[in-house]
Amino acid sequence: MSQQAILEQMSAFFVARRRELPLEAFMAESPQSLIKDSLELVEFLVHLEETLGWCIEIGEVGEYASKSFAELAAIAASRFGHSDA
Numbered sequence: 699m700s701q702q703a704i705l706e707q708m709s710a711f712f713v714a715r716r717r718e719l720p721l722e723a724f725m726a727e728s729p730q731s732l733i734k735d736s737l738e739l740v741e742f743l744v745h746l747e748e749t750l751g752w753c754i755e756i757g758e759v760g761e762y763a764s765k766s767f768a769e770l771a772a773i774a775a776s777r778f779g780h781s782d783a
Contacts, residue, residue: 699778704750704771711745723739725768737761 709724712732717723719727733739743759746752754762772783 699750699775701768701771701775704765704774707749708767708771710747710749711742725771726766728764728766729770730763733763750778752777774775 705721705725709719709721712718712724717732727740728741733742739759743754746754762773765773
């Protein structure tokens with residue numbers, strides 16, 4: 699799966715919650731900046747698991763929460779064996 703496709707799936711989570719951002723702006727944001735409560739963070743992780751098949755280990759959550767969505771998409775793409783770079 700390409701980084702672009704992964705970003706679109708991540709963005710879809712926020713679009714469904716009426717917090718749509720242009721993709722360029724979204725790429726620079728982090729989950730930490732857009733998700734304000736722990737329940738929504740869990741919902742976002744479940745969304746990634748269901749749409750991407752990306753199982754994020756509990757120990758990775760803190761590290762990933764502060765990365766930009768562009769960085770997360772690159773990490774996910776590398777796990778799926780695809781790189782847009």
